[in-house]
Amino acid sequence: xxxxxxxxxxxxxxxxxxxxxxxxxxxxxxxxxxxxxxxxxxxxxxxxxxxxxxxxxxxxxxxxxxxxxxxxxxxxxxxxxxxxxxxxxxxxxxxxxxxxxxxxxxxxxxxxxxxxxxxxxxxxxxxxxxxxxxxxxxxxxxxxxxxxxxxxxxxxxxxxxxxxxxxxxxxxxxxxxxxxx
Numbered sequence: 401x402x403x404x405x406x407x408x409x410x411x412x413x414x415x416x417x418x419x420x421x422x423x424x425x426x427x428x429x430x431x432x433x434x435x436x437x438x439x440x441x442x443x444x445x446x447x448x449x450x451x452x453x454x455x456x457x458x459x460x461x462x463x464x465x466x467x468x469x470x471x472x473x474x475x476x477x478x479x480x481x482x483x484x485x486x487x488x489x490x491x492x493x494x495x496x497x498x499x500x501x502x503x504x505x506x507x508x509x510x511x512x513x514x515x516x517x518x519x520x521x522x523x524x525x526x527x528x529x530x531x532x533x534x535x536x537x538x539x540x541x542x543x544x545x546x547x548x549x550x551x552x553x554x555x556x557x558x559x560x561x562x563x564x565x566x567x568x569x570x571x572x573x574x575x576x577x578x579x580x581x
Contacts, residue, residue: 411557419564420448426571427458427508434567435504436462437475437496437511439487440530441556445510445563460506465496475499488513488525490533494541497533508570509535510563516555530559534566 427434436446446462449455463474468487471477476499477492485491496511514530521527528548535541546562548555 411554411561416448416557416560416564417451419561419568420452423449423564423567423571424452424455424458426568428454430571432507432571433458433460433505434571435460435500435506435509436563437500437509438462438464438563439466439471439496439513440516441512441559441563442466444556444560445512448560448564449567460504463500463503471496475503486525488515488529488531490531490543490545493531493533494535494543497535497541497543501535501537507537508567510566510570511535511541512559512563514555514559516552516559518552528555530555530562532559532562532566534570536570 434449436449438445443462443464449459465471465474468482471482471487471492472479475496477495481491481495493511493513496513497509500511501509511533512530515521515525515527517527521529526547528550530546530548531543532546533541533543548558550558
């Protein structure tokens, strides 16, 4: 997957708020509740969603699982999965989403784990690598990989926008999950 520029100016607070508002409208209309499981975004997706008045009608809860131990204890990610594949991997993010869905009782869960930098990257897992997963009660989790370029702020901001777009797509299955709103 090509590196996507993480242009933080194009992902202003207002743009993130608009995505969160759209997610809220669609979740409310569908009668669904969402949970988040976040690592590299540190609760930013949950913050955007709960900034919206009335979010208690469709936001269930958020898990900030920054450490490996938090991923295991809070949302049931298997230690063996982290040991084998690493915290930033498809199997880990899938277990994060499934675990958040199960633990919260929500209808939809979105999970994010990645390397926002400026350090922590490697040749196999460079700074800017972010994994996302979406879990719904009706299907197994679906994971996607993105690679962003830019500084820590830009990578995290782009990750929040992607996660919000995934929620929009899950709340309104007629939309492409990663398409522009």
